[in-house]
Amino acid sequence: MKLDNIYKEEKKSNFAKVSDIIITMASRPSGFIGLSILVFHVILAFISPFIAPYDFKAINPSLMLQAPSAEYWFGTDDLGRDVFTRTILGGRTALTITFFGSLIALLWGGLLGIFCGLVGGKTDDIVMRIVDAFLSIPWILAMLLIVSLLGTSTEVLIPALGFFYGKGIVRVARAATHDVIAKDFIVSARARGHSNFSIIWNEIIPNVRDAILVEGAMRWSWMLLGFSSLSFLGFGVSPPTPDWGLMISNARGLMSFAYWSVIAPIVGLSSLIIGINLTADAFAKALGIDRSTKAPV
Amino acid sequence: MTVIIQKVKNLSIGFKSKKGEEILILKNITTNIKKGETVGIVGESGSGKSTLALAMMGYVKHGLYTIGGECEFNSSNLLNMKSKDLEKIRGRKIAMIPQNAGQALTPNLKIGYQIDEALQLHSDLNEKEREKKISELLNKVRLPSPETIALRYPHELSGGQQQRVAVAMALAGTPDLLLLDEPTTGLDVTTQAHVLELLNFIAKDTGTSMVYVSHDLGAIAQVSDRIIVMYSGEIVLEGPSRDILKKPIHPYTHGLLKSIPKLSLAGLPESMPGSQPQPGTIQGGCSFFDRCNFSEEKCKNNSPELEFLKEFNTSVRCFNYEKLLKEGEINQNVNKIKNNSQDKEILNLSDISISYAKQKLLDQIFNRITDDNPTVKDININIKKGETIALVGESGSGKSTILKSIAGLLRTKDGLIRFEESRNLSSDLKERNPNDLRIIQLIFQNPDESLNPNHTVEEIIAQPLKLYFGLKGEELKKNIIDLLQKVRLGEFYISRYPRQLSGGEKQRVAVARAFAAKPDIILCDEVTSALDVSVQAAVLNLLQQLKEDFGTTYIFVSHDLAVVRAISDRVAVLYQGRLCEVGPSNDVYKFPSHPYTEVLLGAVLEPDPDIKPKLVAEDIVEEKPPEKGCSFQGRCSRIVGDICKKEIPPWQLTDSGNAIRCHIPIKELQKEQFK
Numbered sequence: 001m002k003l004d005n006i007y008k009e010e011k012k013s014n015f016a017k018v019s020d021i022i023i024t025m026a027s028r029p030s031g032f033i034g035l036s037i038l039v040f041h042v043i044l045a046f047i048s049p050f051i052a053p054y055d056f057k058a059i060n061p062s063l064m065l066q067a068p069s070a071e072y073w074f075g076t077d078d079l080g081r082d083v084f085t086r087t088i089l090g091g092r093t094a095l096t097i098t099f100f101g102s103l104i105a106l107l108w109g110g111l112l113g114i115f116c117g118l119v120g121g122k123t124d125d126i127v128m129r130i131v132d133a134f135l136s137i138p139w140i141l142a143m144l145l146i147v148s149l150l151g152t153s154t155e156v157l158i159p160a161l162g163f164f165y166g167k168g169i170v171r172v173a174r175a176a177t178h179d180v181i182a183k184d185f186i187v188s189a190r191a192r193g194h195s196n197f198s199i200i201w202n203e204i205i206p207n208v209r210d211a212i213l214v215e216g217a218m219r220w221s222w223m224l225l226g227f228s229s230l231s232f233l234g235f236g237v238s239p240p241t242p243d244w245g246l247m248i249s250n251a252r253g254l255m256s257f258a259y260w261s262v263i264a265p266i267v268g269l270s271s272l273i274i275g276i277n278l279t280a281d282a283f284a285k286a287l288g289i290d291r292s293t294k295a296p297v
Numbered sequence: 298m299t300v301i302i303q304k305v306k307n308l309s310i311g312f313k314s315k316k317g318e319e320i321l322i323l324k325n326i327t328t329n330i331k332k333g334e335t336v337g338i339v340g341e342s343g344s345g346k347s348t349l350a351l352a353m354m355g356y357v358k359h360g361l362y363t364i365g366g367e368c369e370f371n372s373s374n375l376l377n378m379k380s381k382d383l384e385k386i387r388g389r390k391i392a393m394i395p396q397n398a399g400q401a402l403t404p405n406l407k408i409g410y411q412i413d414e415a416l417q418l419h420s421d422l423n424e425k426e427r428e429k430k431i432s433e434l435l436n437k438v439r440l441p442s443p444e445t446i447a448l449r450y451p452h453e454l455s456g457g458q459q460q461r462v463a464v465a466m467a468l469a470g471t472p473d474l475l476l477l478d479e480p481t482t483g484l485d486v487t488t489q490a491h492v493l494e495l496l497n498f499i500a501k502d503t504g505t506s507m508v509y510v511s512h513d514l515g516a517i518a519q520v521s522d523r524i525i526v527m528y529s530g531e532i533v534l535e536g537p538s539r540d541i542l543k544k545p546i547h548p549y550t551h552g553l554l555k556s557i558p559k560l561s562l563a564g565l566p567e568s569m570p571g572s573q574p575q576p577g578t579i580q581g582g583c584s585f586f587d588r589c590n591f592s593e594e595k596c597k598n599n600s601p602e603l604e605f606l607k608e609f610n611t612s613v614r615c616f617n618y619e620k621l622l623k624e625g626e627i628n629q630n631v632n633k634i635k636n637n638s639q640d641k642e643i644l645n646l647s648d649i650s651i652s653y654a655k656q657k658l659l660d661q662i663f664n665r666i667t668d669d670n671p672t673v674k675d676i677n678i679n680i681k682k683g684e685t686i687a688l689v690g691e692s693g694s695g696k697s698t699i700l701k702s703i704a705g706l707l708r709t710k711d712g713l714i715r716f717e718e719s720r721n722l723s724s725d726l727k728e729r730n731p732n733d734l735r736i737i738q739l740i741f742q743n744p745d746e747s748l749n750p751n752h753t754v755e756e757i758i759a760q761p762l763k764l765y766f767g768l769k770g771e772e773l774k775k776n777i778i779d780l781l782q783k784v785r786l787g788e789f790y791i792s793r794y795p796r797q798l799s800g801g802e803k804q805r806v807a808v809a810r811a812f813a814a815k816p817d818i819i820l821c822d823e824v825t826s827a828l829d830v831s832v833q834a835a836v837l838n839l840l841q842q843l844k845e846d847f848g849t850t851y852i853f854v855s856h857d858l859a860v861v862r863a864i865s866d867r868v869a870v871l872y873q874g875r876l877c878e879v880g881p882s883n884d885v886y887k888f889p890s891h892p893y894t895e896v897l898l899g900a901v902l903e904p905d906p907d908i909k910p911k912l913v914a915e916d917i918v919e920e921k922p923p924e925k926g927c928s929f930q931g932r933c934s935r936i937v938g939d940i941c942k943k944e945i946p947p948w949q950l951t952d953s954g955n956a957i958r959c960h961i962p963i964k965e966l967q968k969e970q971f972k
Contacts, residue, residue: 183747184741184743184747185746185747187706187747188739191705191706191738192734192761192764193731193764202749202752202760203749206751207749207751
């Protein structure tokens, strides 16, 4: 039969699927730019300790607030530390903490959302009201409370950020599950007598995975901004560890006469956020989800 | 002389594929619409019929573009007209009636206001005149008390009434050409017949030309003077309606008409092999070659031209039409189905009631259901092993509801579901053991929804095998391939996703999944209504074959009486969740019958211009079953008096063992209906 010819597309390996998605993402200008920025930052985070020209914590009062030069590319800060060294190292902590934070947010937010969407009824009502209640608490205040009680170690920051950014994912995952749950294949699985776990794992997750992943990618950039705000307020990483938020906070008073010490971390932070945002959008488009029509919940 | 109002010349519409190839949706279409005639465009999904109809009002869907040709209306080409100029034509000269009027009407505006909007745009009447015109239009589409209807919102009207409003809006601009895109497809059989009758009346009354697009040859047969048959973007046959339906000279139309089940014939019609090719896959040669019974070697590489036969006033695209000319009038063969039913009872529904009413708090706490007037009430059916019993009725008759309860998806209010005379099945899934779940399997209406789009065929069929029999590895695979072969799909389908399959193939996979559980009973919920006509017969034949092989019992729910006639041994007719008539299918389709069955049978549309539907009852839609008396009292034309409103009618047996629930004695019913 002739029909067979066009349906040659066979089941693809997971690797092939992922590379397909990346190729589609990179085929749009915005996706290409976003991916390049993100990849640049990730590579930089890995190699920066090896390429950093100076010691990030070496204080030298005689070199205070030097303008950019051939020796100190981005100049020096108020303690005479090299701004270039501190800038390329400054993204590492933020990137790692928020990456794992987003994973945690995805995991608990996604699973709880799917579960609520599937069981519905009273359980759903109660859980969602609790989530709503948490949504109404300004996260930064709650974060400050947690950090001041438990300290600013990575083991505290990652789960805390993961928790606060997962609340929104609960709603998205629940809404996506509601779209799927009415379909006959779920009814069919129920009628066959599959367990809730089996229905979630086999029937729902493959159909809501894309929406949740895209949401997670967006949350990553928000979390990065949030984490940097914490650092800015002095509740993120502690000095002398280089961090963009901290650097901006330290140098903001010097902006009028030593702009270089504040510009570099700002460019670093905003380019990473723009990179993640563009990548997330391209990712959504490559998966066929149009974020422009669906506002985040 | 006849005036041609719309000329379609060499029209080709298509899109560019990812690889940059030009793929044609419409190929070189040439046809004319004359003044005052009704043209039916018939074809399966994907044949390009809607694209053609939209092009006739100068609209090309997003993503498609015109490759060549023109649509000429009033000697100007609509397809390259500016949108400013098009606005003056659309609605005023050419109007469109959409498929789903419920979605086409703005939900938050009153009916009168919406018609007024159309009038403001398309006429020069002042406010007073418009008000008069609105009730005139509503009157014309035969809506009761136009003044009150005009003040209602769309959701307060039934589907048929909404469709009438859409017709009224289209008529507001007194158009020369009316395009109707599947206007009756979503409606109930009785409503459909009424709307078609109205369209016929309007065509005669106003002299408007109509283009009626549908997949349903039955509906087309009732309205059109001329029929255009489309197949994969081409016109394959065009000619006077009667000739095309009685003596089709194109093999596709010939096969199609043979494969449609008819009320007058009990048994399964012959099926047509294969399905329509996807656009862009035909490499030269006739597009129907794969499925044709008359094809020759030359059809493979040469594609036939549309040839005009003057003596028949018909155009045909086939090299071998002469073979069909000799055959003359179409002669439908059906394979009589074997009645496999045994004496042993397999499922017994006794006094089943089901309620959708929201329960009071107290009842929720005590986990009980109270409702004096439940949606489904007093269902008593005894199902024998190996038989096919059909539940028939319009939407809202409770047929799917009953099916859900049997499957354990919906709790019943009262009543027992008894399996094999001994075991009671709970209507709650959680209380059934795995074996009880296995013995009853479901096949759904729409295979697009019932198959998980992210699973391959292998994963889909593996689910019941793993769940019920714990199969693994090689054995699992062997079983899957075995099942695929049973539903006539090859082994290579195993790694495909549902989106890579045609509608018929998807439904076969769904059938394979149901049979994988080795069930005793299969519940079929409108299994063929989402399929194309030419595929429907093949799926019905397959179901029948599997039933004969495995001795399965089918409970078959459908609104299509002809399909039910073809496949079922016994029929139960439902109205408002109450049984009206139960009996062997031969007898249900014969008089005497329950007045509701009579209405249903009368409204069936057959693809035959000589069989006109009989409109017995009004097409009112009742929201709730009456609290007392006969369920059909609100629409019955044979009502005998107060007794129908006060007392539940008794069951009466006819001579052939057919049970009818009516106050009128069987003898009298017989006399009345044979008149």
